[in-house]
Amino acid sequence: MALVRVGSAKVLIAVDQVVEGVHFRPNTPLDLVARKAIARNVSDIAAMGALPAACVAAATLPSEMPLEDARALVDAVAHWAHFFDCPLVGGDTAVHRSAGGPLTLSVTVMASVRSDGVITRRSGAGAGDVLLLGGAVGGSFGADGLGRHLHIEPRVAQAQQLIDALGAKVHAMIDVSDGLGRDAARLAHASGARTGRTLQARLRGDRIPLRSGATLRQGLCDGEDHELLAAVDSAVPIPAGWTAIGSLVTPQPGDTRGCVVDAAGVEQDASDLGWTHG
Amino acid sequence: MALVRVGSAKVLIAVDQVVEGVHFRPNTPLDLVARKAIARNVSDIAAMGALPAACVAAATLPSEMPLEDARALVDAVAHWAHFFDCPLVGGDTAVHRSAGGPLTLSVTVMASVRSDGVITRRSGAGAGDVLLLGGAVGGSFGADGLGRHLHIEPRVAQAQQLIDALGAKVHAMIDVSDGLGRDAARLAHASGARTGRTLQARLRGDRIPLRSGATLRQGLCDGEDHELLAAVDSAVPIPAGWTAIGSLVTPQPGDTRGCVVDAAGVEQDASDLGWTHG
Secondary structure, three states: OEEEEEOOEEEEEEEEEEEEOOOEOOOOOHHHHHHHHHHHHHHHHHHOOOEEEEEEEEEEEOOOOOHHHHHHHHHHHHHHHHHOOOOEEEEEEEEOOOOOOOOEEEEEEEEEOOOOOOOOOOOOOOOOOEEEEOOOEOOOOOOOOOOHHHOOOOOHHHHHHHHHHHHHHEEEEEEOOOOHHHHHHHHHHHHHHHHOOOOEEEEEHHHOOEOOOOOHHHHHHOOOOOOEEEEEOOOOOOOOOOEEEEEEEOOOOOOOOOEEEEEOOEEEEOOOOOOOOO | OEEEEEOOEEEEEEEEEEEEOOOEOOOOOHHHHHHHHHHHHHHHHHHOOOEEEEEEEEEEEOOOOOHHHHHHHHHHHHHHHHHOOOOEEEEEEEEOOOOOOOOEEEEEEEEEOOOOOOOOOOOOOOOOOEEEEOOOEOOOOOOOOOOHHHOOOOOHHHHHHHHHHHHHHEEEEEEOOOOHHHHHHHHHHHHHHHHOOOOEEEEEHHHOOEOOOOOHHHHHHOOOOOOEEEEEOOOOOOOOOOEEEEEEEOOOOOOOOOEEEEEOOEEEEOOOOOOOOO
């Protein structure tokens, strides 16, 4: 998300899109497409420690889509935007000129900064910080393509509670959208780059909460969990609802791995075990 | 555009998109596609009497688009956003899964309200108001598909000067994006609906400034002129750069035409002489 000055105010803004065939399969229920498009944006807001304000959406519709489906899509976008406290205030629809064009839905969200000014970026952490995970991971893609990635629960309230409790001792935060290993590596990389030091996320495999039926590998790899990963001061007590799954360390010289995991005593590179969107 | 409260501030936001095959022809230079996507949004800001703040963009790229073209498109969007004082602060790109998917570019703009709080909507006008046009119209579509609709000049400064000079006596404003006749009818309809009275725009054909080579019919019909049409108090002097082309009236009972034009003594209905985007 970008922080922008608009007149006298600071506003966070971000855009994200879902494309048929890339982010969801053809024939996915439109209600779930709308939910995903809104929820992944609101999850970004949650990770910034910000508060949703409003959104706008632009849809490009298949030329063969019936009018009632187009209306249902717009209604569903408005519904989920309202549901996630980020009301839809504007939109634009266009129709593909030729048949076969994919449904595309882009959503732009605006968010406000907390009144105490705290913003949690992915780049604020340092060596020694404890890594907290706000939920369980793994198994976000069901075999039928209708898995949890279509039922994202943005963790706005959970993020606010953490910052309420710990304030500026929450050094960095990210939502796990491309796999825990990859996103932990990103947080380590962004935080290290900011101070010119190399940082590495070291995770304890036995501490990572997994969703029912998920393997550790799925917990590290599956994208679109959208749980929060926070780096906090090591001296704070672990708040309820969060699990300490590792820490940020200064790696040995030459060790460029962003995230390693101790899996039953065996150290593995988890930096690139993730989901790459098309 | 929607006016949204974000924290303690008021922010205007709008989204608009351009789709290959709908808003521009295949093989249109990417630089002009980017310009159009930004400029039509900034033109909306101008019409609201607002000031551009920042934008974000989302692009869905053809799978066969070379990487250097994708980079050139992103660079062009950033260039034109900066050029029109609405800097690009974020974006998202996705690639169509299968070949032949059209290039789609959606742009969301944020704008700030003038410090005196004046906002010019299309719904603030009343009977007796004079209609001012800020430029010449007609001929926006060249025979080669590379006409002026790809070279929109958002009239932000012109709108600000008008409001600086006339203040709240600028009752309503719209940018001509779908044809002068149609957009004048829209302004009349929106303003009438707000007060529960029917309004009609009456234009003098001989007063409408036409671009070189354009006929009156083209001046009334061609979309995407993106000049400003303002409704102002009839007692004010006409500012430089603006032309009085007619007025808003209360029509005869049962006359539902939104815009009529006196063309060489013959009255024509111009309400629906416009360009409908796909």
